[in-house]
Amino acid sequence: xxxxxxxxxxxxxxxxxxxxxxxxxxxxxxxxxxxxxxxxxxxxxxxxxxxxxxxxxxxxxxxxxxxxxxxxxxxxxxxxxxxxxxxxxxxxxxxxxxxxxxxxxxxxxx
Amino acid sequence: xxxxxxxxxxxxxxxxxxxxxxxxxxxxxxxxxxxxxxxxxxxxxxxxxxxxxxxxxxxxxxxxxxxxxxxxxxxxxxxxxxxxxxxxxxxxxxxxxxxxxxxxxxxxxxxxxxx
Numbered sequence: 070x071x072x073x074x075x076x077x078x079x080x081x082x083x084x085x086x087x088x089x090x091x092x093x094x095x096x097x098x099x100x101x102x103x104x105x106x107x108x109x110x111x112x113x114x115x116x117x118x119x120x121x122x123x124x125x126x127x128x129x130x131x132x133x134x135x136x137x138x139x140x141x142x143x144x145x146x147x148x149x150x151x152x153x154x155x156x157x158x159x160x161x162x163x164x165x166x167x168x169x170x171x172x173x174x175x176x177x178x179x
Numbered sequence: 180x181x182x183x184x185x186x187x188x189x190x191x192x193x194x195x196x197x198x199x200x201x202x203x204x205x206x207x208x209x210x211x212x213x214x215x216x217x218x219x220x221x222x223x224x225x226x227x228x229x230x231x232x233x234x235x236x237x238x239x240x241x242x243x244x245x246x247x248x249x250x251x252x253x254x255x256x257x258x259x260x261x262x263x264x265x266x267x268x269x270x271x272x273x274x275x276x277x278x279x280x281x282x283x284x285x286x287x288x289x290x291x292x293x294x
Contacts, residue, residue, distance in 0.1 A: 103282055112183075112270045112285030113222060158222060166212075166235045167283055169222040 081176045088146040090173045092159035095140060101162035104133060104144045107172070108155045116144070116157075151177045181205045183286035185271050191292045192261055200256045200289045202271030211254045212272040212283060213246065215239070222270065228254065229277070261293045 082088045094102070100121040105113035119126045119133045119142075126133050132145040142159050156172040184203045192198050204211050213225040227234040228246050245257045254273075258265055268290050272283040 105285075107222075110287070112272075112287050113283075114285070115282045118282055160222075166224045166227055166237070168224060169214075171221045 078171070079174045079176070081178060082149050083178050084151060085148055088144075088149045088153070088175060088177075090144045090146075090157050090175065092142040092144075092170050093140060094142060094159070094161050094170075096161060097137075097140065099161040102133070102135065102142050103160045103167070104131075104142075105158045105160060105169075106153075106155045107158065113158060113169075146175075149175075149177050151179060153177055183271055183273055183284050185269075185286035185289050187289060188287065189290045189292070191294065194263055194293055195260050198258050198261055198291065200258075200269050200271075200291070202254045202256070202286060203252050204254055204271065204273030205275075205284055206252070208273035208275050208284070210234070210274045210277055210281075211246075211248070212274075213256045214270040214272060214285075215267040216270065216288075217267045225256075225269075234277075258291075261291075263293050266291055266293045 103118040104116040106116050107113045117128045117131050117133050119135050124135055130147045134143045144157060146153055154175055154177045156174045158169045158172045160167045160169045183205055186201045190198055209229060211228045214222050215225055216222045223239060224237045226236040226240045226246055231248055243259045247255050268288045270288045271286045274281040274283050
């Protein structure tokens with residue numbers, strides 16, 4: 070069935086390096102995607118979104134890239150900081166409900 | 180900044196008991212949601228609610244679950260007869276308009292433990 074998933078369950082980076090978190094989706098009809106950050110003991114927090122009519126969107130230190138040809142979404146975090154350590158979820162708009170992927174845990178080493 | 184609030188933060192109950200999880204969505208939001216997250220797993224959609232009725236529900240949201248907006252500010256999730264497998268973190272969320280092309284704002288969750 071249609072689902073959203075992530076390539077890597079964990080990612081460890083050095084403080085100051087750039088991070089790239091990937092997500093594969095299979096519902097070609099999805100037209101809206103969001104990246105959420107979840108810190109320990111907290112609810113998901115919106116980071117950035119992108120609509121299917123765009124390939125790239127930039128925020129503060131974060132960039133989301135969408136490749137509809139291969140149904141791939143990525144989140145790039147520039148100059149990763151210890152506060153970026155969290156689980157990152159991609160989510161897609163799936164027939165009026167938001168479906169989440171499995172999540173990638175990002176660990177930032179000092 | 181407005182936020183979604185959930186109470187209680189932790190709920191412990193005996194199997195077979197009823198529980199009610201409470202949420203206060205952001206005041207000008209019109210769509211409300213419940214999600215759950217079993218420890219170490221992904222966030223799973225349960226139900227969406229708009230205009231005092233359920234808009235969408237997942238296969239998880241069976242007859243043991245119900246939602247209600249009892250007044251102008253609260254949004255509740257009731258589990259009638261809890262099972263061990265209902266143990267999870269339950270997140271309430273709201274959005275200003277519908278879920279389509281709209282970001283959701285999540286509360287901090289209620290950790291439900293069924294013993």
